[in-house]
Amino acid sequence: MSEMRQLVGLLKQIDDQLVACMRCGMCQAVCPIYAETGLEGHVARGKIALLECLADEVIKDPAGVKERLDACLLCGSCQANCPSGVKALDIFLKARAFLTGYYGLPPVKRAIFRGLLQNPKLFDTVLGVASKFQGLFTKPVNDMLGSSCARVFSDLIGGRHFAPLADKPLHDVATQRDTPRGHSGLKIAFFYGCVVDKMFPRIGEAVLKVCDHHGVGVFMPHAQACCGIPALSSGDRETFEKLVALNMKVFAESDFDVLVTPCATCTSTIKKIWPLMAEDLPATTRYQVKELSAKVKDISAFLIQDVGVTPADVAVSGEPVTVTYHDPCHLKKSLGVSAEPRALIGCNPRYKLQEMDGADSCCGSGGSFTLQHYDLSKRIGKRKRDNIVATGATVAATSCPACMLQIGDMLSQAGDTLAIRHPVEIYAETLAGR
Amino acid sequence: MSNHLSQKFEEIVGTGNVLASEVDRHNYAYDAAVLPPQLPALAVRPETPEALGRVVKTCNELGLPLTVRGSGTNLSGGTIPSEGGVVVLTGALNKIIEINEADMYAVVQTGVVTAKFAAEVAKRGLFYPPDPGSQAVSTMGGNVAENAGGLRGLKYGVTKDYVMGMSFYDVDGELVKTGSRTVKCVTGMNLHGLMVGSEGTLGVFNEIILKLVPPPKASKAMMAIFDDLGKASETVAAIIAAKIVPATLEYMDDFTIKTVEDFAHAGLPTDAKALLLIEVDGHPAQVEDEAAEVEAICKRIGATRIQVAKDAVERNKVWEARRAALSALARVRPTTVLEDATVPRSKIPAMVGALEKIAEKYKLTIGTFGHAGDGNLHPTILTDKRDHAEFTRVEAAIDEIFDVALSLGGTLSGEHGIGMAKSKYMVKEVGQGSIMYAKRLKAAMDPKNILNPGKITGA
């Protein structure tokens, strides 16, 4: 029971944030989970009410609260729409950390986070080996999407059509580099993120190609670690803090103007969550984290705002390719970036952008949410798929590799043959030497 | 015991639709009112009208208190259940059954979300005017049960003006039909009139027939700024006296203006004492005329500045400021108590003056905005419910706000309903005779007192 006391004490720390919720219920209008289940426990108001009950010790069932808390995409829609300015994401992340402290991490996650994520080199090696053998266990199902489904481990991955691990991850095809500022006068640090590195190296290559073309210097170390969000959203604050520290060691002292990522989730994690969770770190680290997080930018925002890329002058022949763009929650709702990726796509005259209904509604991925609640995640994803297909586009673009995985799964399962691209890939196609 | 109860309802609505865990019960113990929660025994979610009827019947047989819950956005405690009762969720009863363009009516199930309904209607070139601030989430059943109003109330009326008929379940689970799809209908008693505003105490709605109207062809919005409160309310009276009925005529006090400006940077004048947001709509020629006349009236009475929206973008800007009012106020302190005392519109200056005194007397922060055109003000008390001393003052202040509203010939609630929050004041407004009448009516229709007990008349 003393642990329960501790949990209650921790929850009291966020009491001020909890009471800010006035129970107006307006979050019901935007929560993708609530749209599917209609359960009060699945919307921000309901979760906040439960946390208050737990803090006030009128609920004796932390497991039940945790279960509701876990049924959340951490998409931030509720926070973006809350009249009362409730910091729902801060609340949920902190509360998950408290509850995980209380229950401990499940063994599989413990092994992955503490064993692999905290050791980036080992992580790379293990996945490198896995990529060699995955063909034995999976069969390709959709050439266009490049997805596969499990042959053997179907229990584990539940009939998903997932993008396979790349034959060669980005850190194998592109060596570390530290190139000086060119004619742009700018230099970035390139934080590629786990999913781009291991599953979509082609996005990383596009970033490098674009930077080279525009004379942008690139600092790309391979010792970079995961941004930490998978661990944190599972409540593993310890791993999260270690990962932030690893990244600080690599990036804090280096010379660059902007920290660029092609992953909406990494961008918003570094921008918003690193400083938020750095409260307990030593003052100097806290300061460094703030400095770094102030510098992070999504690749499209960087290219449009800082480099000032304009529509490329390339020959257009035949019908343009119809592309539709999905706004990742972490980019639009968390950071307000939605015009730039579209502008970047617009810089390739061979493409025509066709907006879908609900372009900014969540695709249902939500990191490990999709693993724990695949069914719900699929229902949300199905809506996204329908909206994409209704545009008649042959290419679905989005700025988050996690969304790409989810959307790819949904399209593949429906037998659609759209290609999934990142805006930077679409722009990179216009550059010479292709 | 509760296991047995769950089983009984599972037989009717299916396993997944009975919610009885500790967590679920806590999730259906509150609504948007600042009142203590009360734990139900369970919540059930019928997916068909038949199941809804059987749930009601079963509750009655077992003598279990039953509270219907739409989206739980009411501000008067209307969906706070009875301890140990059953909460009936209408979320799965969310079909728009018919939208009839030729005869301009629609039929909906009660769980349909207001804004979705209004959008579907608009797609067919028609108009459903009631637009409560909560319309993005509130349900049609909740709107009818609370007789919800909105920004357009002045010209277009409130929910009751659109209810042509309905079917509802009585406590025995019998389906009662009232009203019709025709514009005129005097068949039988006006039972649907009785159901509007009944807050779930007289029957459980099944389907609702709603009147639709043609949308206005044009509209024009403006913002008038005043350095004196008296002038603002005189302007309201003068506009109405000139026989112009704007679609909306909204008011904002100086505290609200400053807070909105700090929060939204909408370009509001922070030194103003009051602000009116006015929109006229209708036939284009009439709109031009009326807008000009309203502008002239504002100038004559002494608005320091008038900003007429030139296009849709500017019009939106005007309304953005109004929409931001509650958001801005809600961020100032943790707890936001939104009241809706309403007075005859000529009494607005007196009411606003009284609110200022009450704020001072109880050392509270009160921001006031609202529907000046219909006298429906929203004094919004900014507080922290954890500060018990302060919250006691809040409660005393609320008592006094209602006393003042009633002494000015006003009413306890312009749109939010009575629920549990204001039942104790009811007798002051309507007298003992009315309370007794309502209680006898309820006793006859609901002898075991299972339908949302404790709401409106208390017991």
Ligand SMILES: Cc1cc2nc3c(=O)[nH]c(=O)nc-3n(C[C@H](O)[C@H](O)[C@H](O)COP(=O)(O)OP(=O)(O)OC[C@H]3O[C@@H](n4cnc5c(N)ncnc54)[C@H](O)[C@@H]3O)c2cc1C
């Ligand atoms: C931010 C905010 C703004 C608001 N703005 C306005 C406004 O401008 N105007 C306004 O009028 N109100 C406003 N409200 C109050 C509230 O939204 C309305 O009262 C709304 O009608 C409630 O709808 P609901 O679906 O949430 O109903 P609930 O809160 O779930 O229920 C309200 C009442 O209806 C009963 N009920 C629901 N369904 C049925 C049914 N099928 N049969 C019988 N009884 C039923 C319930 O038992 C309860 O008594 C606002 C609330 C908030 C939080």
Ligand code: SF4
């Ligand atoms: S919108 Fe914000 S204040 Fe309203 S219930 Fe949801 S979290 Fe609470």
Ligand code: SF4
């Ligand atoms: S973060 Fe997204 S999924 Fe989670 S409660 Fe908010 S809106 Fe719902």
